[in-house]
Amino acid sequence: MSEILQYILYYGDKAMIVICLVPVFMSLKNKNWPIFSFALLYITAVALRHILSSYYSDFPQEEKVYIWYQTFEYLFFGTFIASVALHALLLWTTTKAIKCIYVLMTINVCFYAFMHWQRNIMGWNEYDWTWDLYTWIVVPINYIIIGILLVASIKGVQGRDGHSIS
Amino acid sequence: MDIQLASYIPLLLAAVMVVMVLAFALLEQNLKARVIARLYKNAPFYQAHRLLQQYHHAVNNRASADEIELITQEVNQYFNSPHQLPSGRQGQTTLTQEQYQQFAHAHRILQKQINFINTDMSAKQRIMVNTQIKIDCLNYAETYCPTEENLKEKSSADHSSMVSSIAKMP
Numbered sequence: 001m002s003e004i005l006q007y008i009l010y011y012g013d014k015a016m017i018v019i020c021l022v023p024v025f026m027s028l029k030n031k032n033w034p035i036f037s038f039a040l041l042y043i044t045a046v047a048l049r050h051i052l053s054s055y056y057s058d059f060p061q062e063e064k065v066y067i068w069y070q071t072f073e074y075l076f077f078g079t080f081i082a083s084v085a086l087h088a089l090l091l092w093t094t095t096k097a098i099k100c101i102y103v104l105m106t107i108n109v110c111f112y113a114f115m116h117w118q119r120n121i122m123g124w125n126e127y128d129w130t131w132d133l134y135t136w137i138v139v140p141i142n143y144i145i146i147g148i149l150l151v152a153s154i155k156g157v158q159g160r161d162g163h164s165i166s
Numbered sequence: 167m168d169i170q171l172a173s174y175i176p177l178l179l180a181a182v183m184v185v186m187v188l189a190f191a192l193l194e195q196n197l198k199a200r201v202i203a204r205l206y207k208n209a210p211f212y213q214a215h216r217l218l219q220q221y222h223h224a225v226n227n228r229a230s231a232d233e234i235e236l237i238t239q240e241v242n243q244y245f246n247s248p249h250q251l252p253s254g255r256q257g258q259t260t261l262t263q264e265q266y267q268q269f270a271h272a273h274r275i276l277q278k279q280i281n282f283i284n285t286d287m288s289a290k291q292r293i294m295v296n297t298q299i300k301i302d303c304l305n306y307a308e309t310y311c312p313t314e315e316n317l318k319e320k321s322s323a324d325h326s327s328m329v330s331s332i333a334k335m336p
Contacts, residue, residue: 077179084193085197089205102190103187112180116173117177120173
């Protein structure tokens with residue numbers, strides 16, 4: 001594996017926080033409130049996860065394995081619920097982009113649940129347990145989510161004539 | 167091997183999320199209906215929204231003609247109720263089902279545009295677009311709700327009087 005790929009996957013959180021600032025500000029400028037709120041929620045989730053993972057790194061291995069997947073799964077689930085509730089409360093229609101993101105987030109959550117099952121319930125622990133399924137599945141999916149957010153925030157709100165107005 | 171019940175919670179949550187995403191259309195509809203019923207109970211659009219929901223529900227469930235007739239009557243009553251129309255025109259309007267659906271559709275589009283105009287446009291753009299919307303309304307009325315006079319003669323005088331009356335709209 002090349003150095004760059006390793007860097008991109010392993011330090012995904014920081015890169016994602018930086019990239020995710022672009023859709024936040026762009027959707028703010030375009031007044032695309034659904035995307036803005038979702039991007040804000042997502043950036044908070046990723047930042048929280050980053051802070052938590054650095055906080056957990058002092059813990060002993062067993063405890064880390066037990067807590068890690070659960071809390072991150074709760075974080076994603078909470079983001080999803082908050083977004084759905086916000087959409088319902090403000091009577092926004094859920095756009096295709098956000099539905100797509102929900103599906104991707106579900107895949108992420110399922111993988112967290114799978115890893116939790118594998119390592120805590122079945123007790124299959126490998127030596128380098130952060131550097132396998134987690135990096136290969138969850139991080140790329142997070143990148144895809146942010147890519148979708150970027151595209152959706154560029155598009156902006158559509159006016160009468162079908163063109164975006166900013 | 168000692169496995170606590172709490173360690174199954176993540177699996178359960180994942181299953182819940184999968185179900186929620188799969189049944190998302192249903193969930194969204196249900197949630198919105200609940201939210202409207204709770205939060206927007208006193209809003210001016212609530213009654214109209216309720217009737218609309220009832221109508222769509224009846225049509226989607228292939229209700230009998232009698233039931234649909236009943237709902238249509240209710241809708242007509244609502245549209246003809248004193249706070250909806252000026253006193254001179256009460257009881258005059260009766261809508262067929264098709265017309266009602268078209269009106270509902272038009273209303274949805276119009277409301278969207280008006281919200282958009284109020285929140286997102288500059289003053290200059292607002293004037294332009296308001297005029298455009300009035301013209302759209304006129305065209306819509308001419309296409310879908312031809313009055314008897316219009317059917318007899320499509321005179322240009324009639325047209326201009328309608329234009330002027332619509333142009334006075336706030």
